[in-house]
Amino acid sequence: MPSTRKILQRGIPLLAITVTAALAFSGCSSDSSAVPGADPSASAAADSLSSVYANAAVADAAALLPDSTMAKIKARGKLVVAEALDAPLLSQQNPSSPDDVEGFDADLAKLLAIYILGEPNVEIIPPASETREALLQNGTVDVVFNTYTITTQRDEQVDFAGPYLQSGLAVAVKSDNTDIQGIDDLGGKKVIVGANTPAVTAVPEKQPTAEIVSFGTDPEAVQALTQGRGDAYVQDFTLLASDAASNPAIKVVGQPFTTESYGIGLKDGDAAFKSFINDWLTKIEANGDWAKVWDATLGSAVESSTPTPPVIGSVPGS
Amino acid sequence: MNIFVDSAGPLLEALGTTVMMAVIAGVAAIALGTVVTAARISPIPVLRGLAFAYVQFFVNVPLLVLLILAVFALPDAGLLLPLTPTAIIVLALYEAAYVAEAIRSGVNTVGTGQIEASRALGFTLVQSLRLVVVPQALRAAVQPIGNVMIALTMNTALAAAVGVVELTSEANKLNLVEAQPILIFTVAGLIYMALALAIGLGAGRIEKRVAIKR
Numbered sequence: 051m052p053s054t055r056k057i058l059q060r061g062i063p064l065l066a067i068t069v070t071a072a073l074a075f076s077g078c079s080s081d082s083s084a085v086p087g088a089d090p091s092a093s094a095a096a097d098s099l100s101s102v103y104a105n106a107a108v109a110d111a112a113a114l115l116p117d118s119t120m121a122k123i124k125a126r127g128k129l130v131v132a133e134a135l136d137a138p139l140l141s142q143q144n145p146s147s148p149d150d151v152e153g154f155d156a157d158l159a160k161l162l163a164i165y166i167l168g169e170p171n172v173e174i175i176p177p178a179s180e181t182r183e184a185l186l187q188n189g190t191v192d193v194v195f196n197t198y199t200i201t202t203q204r205d206e207q208v209d210f211a212g213p214y215l216q217s218g219l220a221v222a223v224k225s226d227n228t229d230i231q232g233i234d235d236l237g238g239k240k241v242i243v244g245a246n247t248p249a250v251t252a253v254p255e256k257q258p259t260a261e262i263v264s265f266g267t268d269p270e271a272v273q274a275l276t277q278g279r280g281d282a283y284v285q286d287f288t289l290l291a292s293d294a295a296s297n298p299a300i301k302v303v304g305q306p307f308t309t310e311s312y313g314i315g316l317k318d319g320d321a322a323f324k325s326f327i328n329d330w331l332t333k334i335e336a337n338g339d340w341a342k343v344w345d346a347t348l349g350s351a352v353e354s355s356t357p358t359p360p361v362i363g364s365v366p367g368s
Numbered sequence: 369m370n371i372f373v374d375s376a377g378p379l380l381e382a383l384g385t386t387v388m389m390a391v392i393a394g395v396a397a398i399a400l401g402t403v404v405t406a407a408r409i410s411p412i413p414v415l416r417g418l419a420f421a422y423v424q425f426f427v428n429v430p431l432l433v434l435l436i437l438a439v440f441a442l443p444d445a446g447l448l449l450p451l452t453p454t455a456i457i458v459l460a461l462y463e464a465a466y467v468a469e470a471i472r473s474g475v476n477t478v479g480t481g482q483i484e485a486s487r488a489l490g491f492t493l494v495q496s497l498r499l500v501v502v503p504q505a506l507r508a509a510v511q512p513i514g515n516v517m518i519a520l521t522m523n524t525a526l527a528a529a530v531g532v533v534e535l536t537s538e539a540n541k542l543n544l545v546e547a548q549p550i551l552i553f554t555v556a557g558l559i560y561m562a563l564a565l566a567i568g569l570g571a572g573r574i575e576k577r578v579a580i581k582r
Contacts, residue, residue: 179544180540180543180544180549180553181549182549183547183548183549184549184550187550201545201547203545203546203547204547206547207547207548208547242531245528245537245540246540246544250541250544251541251544251545262533263451263531264531264533264537264541265529265530265531266529270436270440270530273440274439274440274531277440277443277444277448278443278448279443279448279451279531
């Protein structure tokens, strides 16, 4: 039947294209190489922050020392930031308006851009977590806002301003699981973690017998947990709280068992830029902008009240 | 270089996983690819159509898409396999399509006169494929198949995206602590290069030994 074969020959590539396209739209958002800067007035979540943007602090001209990194950014007219596009509440592309990236990290990056440039002109380079140090060292990005935990090993390669946020890792399980009440019950269990998150090293430290399975993105890890590929999922507790709020199949158990101090990654040895950014952090923490951004992003997922920002320079490596 | 000495154990274990995946998936891909080619050149239209569809599907869908589908979509259909076997099966199915194309190019080196002669001698279809066509086609396709095997070995790195702890995934983990991506991924790259070189040289030697002197 030659006609059947012809239809088959035409149909198969078409099917392949359809499957590929569907997948590309559903799962692989982090693969895009770069997106243009975001317009903060475009989205609903940003609406509550529009007054923050309108009244955001702008640095005195005198603070932009001649020949400094901040003066170069000002001359260039945009701030180049390494931040994720797929981290809910922290830095995520808005599905209905992909040019807009929202979340705690993303909004702080826009505020920093306003502080230097007077306008929220941010160019986003999505970092694979494994390339953050290289992106800073070779000057591809000015700053990293990427839940970048401050550690002494990393401090040898890059500089950290901040910490600007403190958080901790917690445990999530399937809703019908009653055996696991927290990190202490994970010995010998299969534990899902996000690849390149602090959990990759923190879980074996607490539970050496646990078997670690890592997945690239948070949605994949949640999917893996609900499909039974692991007994528990260890991740930042704010992120888990938002996952559990939107997905009744999983729940968060116990209290956070680590303290992660997130810093703003900068090129190593740029003391002037570091103290400039620390000054900016002090300003937005004092004038309440920090708390407003937290309330509009991370605060929307947890019931606790707005936390106090961590003391700048309070952890080794910052 | 201390960071590599300190984590030599997990790194070697991860390298073992990479080699194991490449070997199992490679052998399976060659076997399956041969069968697909045989179907592709057979005179039975249904088999030819199926083989054609198979090759077109796997050549046109990216491997990462297939891996993510197999790991996250199959469990929803009630089929939950452990991660490493899933990745090996997907790799074998995917690379078999490329192996089939390589062998098909080898088939074209077998003269039509030989096939006519085997028919004249009363060989059945399976006999003439098994005794005359495929052995010669495989010998002519050793180097192309070697290239597919190199690609397969490199492609095992994609399994890191679906939770398999192989070389790339272990390098990621090491970098998370040590924060020296350029050093760590250069070393990982050199290891992959050594694997590719070994496969390439091996294929060259096999080709010399099995070549048909004409």
